[in-house]
Amino acid sequence: MIRQWYEPQNFSEWLRRTFSYLNIAVIILTAIFVFSEFRFDWFENLVGSYLSSTNKLRPETGAIWEAGKQTSNAHEYLNQIISKKEDSRQNVHEATTFFDLASNLLPGDWVTLEKYQFKTLYLTLEKSVALKIIEPAQLIWILNGSSLDRIFCEGITGGIKIYFIDSENRVIRQLELKKEDIFEIEHGIDPITGNLSDMEGFQGRVYPAKKFFDAIFKLPSDIIPDLMVNPEILLKQDGKMINIGIWNEVENGYIKLGFEFEEADGKKIIFIKGREWAVWQLSLNLKGDTN
Amino acid sequence: MGCLAIEPQPERRYKLNLFLKGVRLCIFFGLILVSAGCLSGMFLVFYLATDLPKLPFPLSRIIETPSTQVFASNGQMLITLGERKTIPLNLVSQDFINAILATEDHRFFEHHGINKLRTLKGLYITLIKKGRVQGASTITQQLAKNLFFSFEKTYTRKFKELLVALQIESSNTKQEILHAYINQIHFGAGAQGVEKAARVFFGKSALDLNLPEAALLAGLPKSPTNYNPYRYYDRALKRRDIVLKRMEQVGLITDLEAQQAMLIKPELHRNQSDSRTGSYFLDALINELIQKYGEDVVYHGGIKVFSTIDTRLQSYAKQSIKNGLERLDAMIGIKPEDLDRPQGALVSIDTGSGAVKAIVGGRNYYKSEFNRAMKSRRQTGSGFKPFLYYAAFKELGFHPATVMTDQPVTIPVKGVEDWEPQNFNKTFLGDMILKKALTHSVNTIAAQIVENVGPGAVTSVAKSCGIQSPLKDVYSIALGTSNVTPFEMASAYTVFATLGVLHEPFLIWRVEDAFGRVIFEHFVQERRVLDPTITYQIVDMMKSVIESGSGRSVRKLGFTRPAAGKTGTTNSYNDAWFTGFTPTLCTSVWTGFDKNKKLIDMNNAGITGGKSAAPIWTDFTMKALKSDPERDFPIPGDIRFEAVETTTGCNPEEGNESVEVLTVPLKSEQTLCMDEEQ
Numbered sequence: 020m021i022r023q024w025y026e027p028q029n030f031s032e033w034l035r036r037t038f039s040y041l042n043i044a045v046i047i048l049t050a051i052f053v054f055s056e057f058r059f060d061w062f063e064n065l066v067g068s069y070l071s072s073t074n075k076l077r078p079e080t081g082a083i084w085e086a087g088k089q090t091s092n093a094h095e096y097l098n099q100i101i102s103k104k105e106d107s108r109q110n111v112h113e114a115t116t117f118f119d120l121a122s123n124l125l126p127g128d129w130v131t132l133e134k135y136q137f138k139t140l141y142l143t144l145e146k147s148v149a150l151k152i153i154e155p156a157q158l159i160w161i162l163n164g165s166s167l168d169r170i171f172c173e174g175i176t177g178g179i180k181i182y183f184i185d186s187e188n189r190v191i192r193q194l195e196l197k198k199e200d201i202f203e204i205e206h207g208i209d210p211i212t213g214n215l216s217d218m219e220g221f222q223g224r225v226y227p228a229k230k231f232f233d234a235i236f237k238l239p240s241d242i243i244p245d246l247m248v249n250p251e252i253l254l255k256q257d258g259k260m261i262n263i264g265i266w267n268e269v270e271n272g273y274i275k276l277g278f279e280f281e282e283a284d285g286k287k288i289i290f291i292k293g294r295e296w297a298v299w300q301l302s303l304n305l306k307g308d309t310n
Numbered sequence: 311m312g313c314l315a316i317e318p319q320p321e322r323r324y325k326l327n328l329f330l331k332g333v334r335l336c337i338f339f340g341l342i343l344v345s346a347g348c349l350s351g352m353f354l355v356f357y358l359a360t361d362l363p364k365l366p367f368p369l370s371r372i373i374e375t376p377s378t379q380v381f382a383s384n385g386q387m388l389i390t391l392g393e394r395k396t397i398p399l400n401l402v403s404q405d406f407i408n409a410i411l412a413t414e415d416h417r418f419f420e421h422h423g424i425n426k427l428r429t430l431k432g433l434y435i436t437l438i439k440k441g442r443v444q445g446a447s448t449i450t451q452q453l454a455k456n457l458f459f460s461f462e463k464t465y466t467r468k469f470k471e472l473l474v475a476l477q478i479e480s481s482n483t484k485q486e487i488l489h490a491y492i493n494q495i496h497f498g499a500g501a502q503g504v505e506k507a508a509r510v511f512f513g514k515s516a517l518d519l520n521l522p523e524a525a526l527l528a529g530l531p532k533s534p535t536n537y538n539p540y541r542y543y544d545r546a547l548k549r550r551d552i553v554l555k556r557m558e559q560v561g562l563i564t565d566l567e568a569q570q571a572m573l574i575k576p577e578l579h580r581n582q583s584d585s586r587t588g589s590y591f592l593d594a595l596i597n598e599l600i601q602k603y604g605e606d607v608v609y610h611g612g613i614k615v616f617s618t619i620d621t622r623l624q625s626y627a628k629q630s631i632k633n634g635l636e637r638l639d640a641m642i643g644i645k646p647e648d649l650d651r652p653q654g655a656l657v658s659i660d661t662g663s664g665a666v667k668a669i670v671g672g673r674n675y676y677k678s679e680f681n682r683a684m685k686s687r688r689q690t691g692s693g694f695k696p697f698l699y700y701a702a703f704k705e706l707g708f709h710p711a712t713v714m715t716d717q718p719v720t721i722p723v724k725g726v727e728d729w730e731p732q733n734f735n736k737t738f739l740g741d742m743i744l745k746k747a748l749t750h751s752v753n754t755i756a757a758q759i760v761e762n763v764g765p766g767a768v769t770s771v772a773k774s775c776g777i778q779s780p781l782k783d784v785y786s787i788a789l790g791t792s793n794v795t796p797f798e799m800a801s802a803y804t805v806f807a808t809l810g811v812l813h814e815p816f817l818i819w820r821v822e823d824a825f826g827r828v829i830f831e832h833f834v835q836e837r838r839v840l841d842p843t844i845t846y847q848i849v850d851m852m853k854s855v856i857e858s859g860s861g862r863s864v865r866k867l868g869f870t871r872p873a874a875g876k877t878g879t880t881n882s883y884n885d886a887w888f889t890g891f892t893p894t895l896c897t898s899v900w901t902g903f904d905k906n907k908k909l910i911d912m913n914n915a916g917i918t919g920g921k922s923a924a925p926i927w928t929d930f931t932m933k934a935l936k937s938d939p940e941r942d943f944p945i946p947g948d949i950r951f952e953a954v955e956t957t958t959g960c961n962p963e964e965g966n967e968s969v970e971v972l973t974v975p976l977k978s979e980q981t982l983c984m985d986e987e988q
Contacts, residue, residue: 033330037337046337049344063422066355067480070473074365074481081363081458086610090376093611096603097823104829171833182833188819189663189834 103128111172112136116143117152117179121198124174132170132181134162151248152201153194165191210289214262215279218288221264225279226305231263234304238297245297247276252291258282265298265305274298358470363458365474369482369490376612376824380592382621383665383819389592392609396493397505399485403519406504409528410492412557415449418488423450423479424472450475453491497527498534511539513579521567522574525557526550539578547575590671590681591619595817602830603821612824618665618817626933627656627668631899634926635673638901641921643912653904654923655682656930657800658897663834664804664813667895667934669797680904687779687793688885688900691919692751692860693878694768694790696806696848697775699748701767702759703844710745710847710974711952711982713959719754721761721785729785731757734879734918745974746956748851749859751877753789760788774839775802776812790878799889800898806849806874807891809944810840843946843977849874850975852890853943860920861888867928871935872942877924883908883916888923890931893941897931899923949975952982959983 027033056062079087107130110123117140124130141149141158149155161167161183168186172179178197182190215225226234235243247253253260258280266275273292280287293301378391399407411418417425425448432446447455454474459467478487497507504527508516512523519527529549530537539546551572558568595617599608607613631654638652651673658668671681680686702708716739721729731753738754747755760768768788769781781792801815813834821830852874855861860877875890886909889898901922902909909917955962956970960983963969976982 027327027330030326030330033327037330037334042334042337045341049341052344057426060422063424063476064480066473067423067476067478069355070359070362070477071365071481073359074367074477077360077362077364079364083366083457084363087366089606090610093604093606093609096607097611097613097829100829101823101827104827171831182835184833187663187834188832190836193835 104130107174114140116140117196117201118198120172121174121179121196121201124172124179126174126176129171129173132172134167134170137170137181138162152196153192157192161192167191210287212285212287214286215264215277215288216262218264218277220266220268220275221277222267224265224267224302225262226264228260228263230305234301237304238300242297242300245294246301247291247293248273249291252289253278256280256289258287261286265302269295354469355473358466358473362470362473362477365477365481367481369478369486376610378608378611378613378615380595380615380617382617382619382624383667384621386621388589388617388619388621391596394493394503394506396489396503397516399489399492402492402504402516403524405521406516406519406524406528407488407492408562409521409525409553409557410495410531411449412560412562413528413553414452414531415447416556416560418449419484421448421450423475424448447471448475449491450478450487453487453494454478456494456496495531496534497530498538499540509579511578512576520576521554521563522550522571523576525553525571526576529553543578588675589624590675590679590683591617591624591666591669591817593671593679593681594669594684595619598817599821613829614822614824614826615818616820616822618660618667618819619669620667623658623668623930623934624670626930627658627670630926630930630933631656631670631673633929634899634922635901637925638909638917638922641911641917642909650903650905650907652901652909652922653678653682654899654901654926655686655796656897656899656926657683657797658895658930658934659800659804659815661804661807661891661894661896662813664801664815665819666797666815666817668897668930678904682796682900682904684795684797686900686904687795688887688902689793689880690790690799690887691878691880691885692753692756692790693799693876693887693889693919694772694787694792695748695751695756696803696852696876697771698756698759698763698768698788699744699851700840700844700848701771702744702763703847704771704841705763705767706759708744708759709976709980710851711743711954711959711976711980713741713743713957713983714747714755714758715741716747716752716754719757721757723785729757731786731789741957743954743956743959743972743974745851745854745972746970748876749854749857751855751860756788757785760785771840772802774812775805776814777802790880796887796889796898796900799887799900800896803875803889803891803898804896805840806845806852807893807896807943808836809842809849809946810838810845812837812839843948846943846946846949847975847977849943852876854972856890860918861890861924863920863924864888864890864928867925867932869928869932871931871940873931874943875924875927877919879916879918879920883910883918886917886919886922888919888927890924890927892931892935893943894938895931895934897927897934899926899930901926945975948978950978952976954982 027036107124107128111120111130111132114120114123120140141152144152165183166185167183169184171182171184173182175195177199178195178201181194181196183192185191215221235246238246256278260278261281262279264277264279266277268274272295274295276291276293276298278289278291280289376392377394380388380391382388415425425446428446451471454471458474459471493503493505495504496502497504497511499510501507501510504516507527507530508514508519508523511527512519526539526546526549529546529552530539532549536542537546537549554563554568554571557563558565563571595615596608599615603611603613635652635654638654642652644651653672654670655672656668656670657666659666669681669683671683671685672678699708716733718738719731721731723729733753734751739752742752742755744755765783765785765787769783772781777794777798779792779794779798781787784791797815804815805812813836816832818830819832820828822828853872855877856864856873856875861875864873864875871892873890873892875888878887878889879885884906885900885902887898887900889896891897901919909922911917951973953962953971953973954960956972962971
């Protein structure tokens with residue numbers, strides 16, 4: 020049944036309605052609500068607890084987290100440096116040749132090389148080519164006679180720098196090795212297919228193998244090792260040697276020699292280097308001008 | 311059946327009805343408001359909660375930042391960077407805790423993050439009374455603000471701050487909150503946390519703070535800049551008194567205690583007037599580290615930096631500059647109240663490695679942080695002549711006994727007026743050997759040499775010695791008209807000290823991470839840049855500068871070790887230099903005004919490098935080498951010594967004692983006049 024609302028007609032009606040049980044209950048409840056909050060801070064506790072429960076889901080933002088991020092950025096950066104160094108050290112430790120060493124160190128990377136490790140790498144080289152890295156006598160002095168403390172290896176563009184350092188961090192000796200030079204020292208110049216006579220640098224200086232070696236054998240025996248400082252490259256070849264050419268330029272005291280081999284699949288040219296003065300003596304023999 | 315009711319009068323009844331209507335309306339409106347407030351509050355909480363920052367746990371994690379440590383060459387720790395030294399509450403003076411509670415939030419232990427009555431009052435004042443803003447933040451709210459929020463004043467930020475405060479209260483004890491608060495609060499002058507503040511302002515630990523000091527510190531966080539006691543001591547004291555009154559009002563101290571504390575003026579820690587590095591060397595080193603690794607690593611990475619600085623030499627350098635500049639003040643006639651005072655700079659480098667041993671960039675770091683030793687490029691005057699003489703010896707085959715004439719010189723310069731250099735004393739001495747010319751710093755001969763050898767050769771020598779400032783290829787380069795820094799001069803002269811070997815100057819030997827793993831190491835590399843025999847000849851001439859030339863004040867002041875050097879004074883007397891070296895240590899000293907102002911003494915005479923800078927150099931070098939064995943410069947194998955007449959460059963006739971004779975070092979193939987005639 021719907022009762023139509025009507026305005027109270029008299030004061031007692033007003034009083035009765037204003038202070039009805041419902042109103043009084045609502046007022047009391049509201050008062051309890053407000054005063055209990057002031058007394059017990061339950062609203063703060065409630066909100067605080069709610070926020071604590073959602074803490075894990077919220078973002079790490081704000082000044083203090085930024086400072087924390089700066090710390091973790093710093094650690095990350097430092098760890099990068101260290102792990103890069105560790106990687107380099109691992110790679111260098113596994114290197115079996117100077118070329119591996121140079122290939123494993125990127126420009127800016129650096130690592131300390133143990134004395135024995137340097138010795139091992141050095142001793143893997145043929146005696147004739149090892150001296151191109153450093154003269155054995157000098158190395159013996161540096162490793163065994165000087166105040167050497169550490170060997171420090173730094174990657175540079177296209178190669179490596181090796182520093183021999185004493186206990187006061189002074190550089191006793193420094194070597195700079197280009198990757199292609201190391202490769203050339205360790206493996207010789209990459210062979211190419213073709214004829215020596217087609218190569219401009221050898222023109223007019225290509226000799227039949229017999230004539231070339233006859234001229235070599237006319238040289239005093241102590242000159243021959245300087246003429247072919249890394250003969251093992253040639254000894255590894257299977258084909259028949261037909262021509263030898265002498266390059267028309269000197270590079271760092273060495274002259275490139277080209278050996279043309281005939282193999283089943285065609286002609287191949289192997290390059291080695293000879294010391295300038297020894298090649299010059301040979302050239303005189305080849306020209307028949309032995310005086 | 312009805313009951314009789316006394317009906318009120320109609321008019322009264324109407325008023326009563328109206329009143330009751332109002333009461334009802336108010337009740338319902340109030341209820342609606344409360345409900346709406348509750349609902350919108352809940353909505354806001356849910357809405358903003360997703361965007362609130364996460365709270366670290368435990369709260370103390372917020373103040374754990376690894377510090378970068380910088381060590382001197384002898385292992386002594388010089389400074390820690392990015393350090394936040396946290397201390398437990400039991401190591402903080404109770405007076406400070408009381409003072410900060412009384413000032414910031416005396417009901418801290420009673421509320422749950424918000425002081426509701428204070429907040430309502432604050433809201434009322436802020437919203438109703440225009441132009442007034444009443445703060446009501448509790449310590450927890452301040453902590454929330456400092457940790458997570460910017461200082462922008464928006465209602466959203468304020469509400470978020472309040473919510474975070476509630477969470478902090480909910481998940482931490484009051485002790486934990488107070489601990490975090492006092493360890494992260496800013497006191498100004500770079501001091502964060504009460505321990506650091508106590509050390510910076512009073513040179514003591516937070517536990518040892520007494521009531522007047524504690525109250526002064528507690529007053530600073532309100533406005534660290536405005537109440538900085540180093541700048542505004544009286545203002546800071548007034549604020550301190552307010553803190554004391556507040557402590558008394560809330561019953562934490564008695565009236566008598568407050569009055570007694572107000573009478574005491576706390577003495578500030580003078581040795582560290584703020585938390586800046588206090589060192590030109592450290593500033594330079596930190597800049598280099600930042601360039602290498604970035605600010606995050608330097609201030610938050612916890613790295614260990616092993617520097618080249620020698621604390622003993624650094625202390626001597628500071629003292630020598632201080633004494634020397636005070637002497638210069640007296641020469642100029644500067645009064646204590648004068649603000650415009652001459653400045654000085656000193657750089658000392660180990661010649662054998664290039665390690666920088668001491669740097670002083672000005673007379674008072676706390677008054678001017680500008681590092682004149684490394685950043686101020688000034689004209690060197692005659693300090694550039696050794697490079698000129700080397701170029702002439704190398705390119706023209708001149709030697710110390712070559713004779714030239716000190717006479718008026720006019721050098722035509724293309725496109726501008728002819729160059730007519732003058733000697734300092736405006737006189738001309740006629741023929742003389744080059745050793746004498748350098749010894750007495752004869753400008754006309756230097757001008758003739760540069761005309762012969764060309765300015766390009768001079769700049770080339772200077773550059774190969776490590777001068778990096780731009781140098782002009784002009785004749786006047788011979789008289790040092792290009793601007794270089796004292797650091798460059800010290801570094802370049804080390805090449806003379808080592809007879810031609812360059813070591814790059816450096817400040818850092820090694821950098822390690824927090825676990826001791828090496829991330830950088832400096833290796834000393836030698837690079838021969840000058841011919842050793844010619845360099846020895848120049849060194850011998852520079853020795854003569856100290857023995858009998860423009861730098862003879864060095865000997866007069868009692869310095870007896872083998873040493874060489876060169877004074878430098880610009881024509882205008884704006885700059886006065888002395889750069890000198892022993893075989894082991896090279897030091898450059900510059901003096902002058904920052905502004906374009908002459909160094910003139912009270913008799914109106916110009917002050918030269920020999921008078922102002924050389925005494926500083928001498929004072930410093932004597933102390934620095936006090937315990938080192940005496941060594942002379944090594945003589946190259948192809949050097950022979952000849953005694954020559956200073957005017958003819960020939961061997962002196964026997965028995966003729968009236969002529970001035972100097973001993974000169976010559977290369978084996980170099981001949982004297984008589985040999986040439988033969």
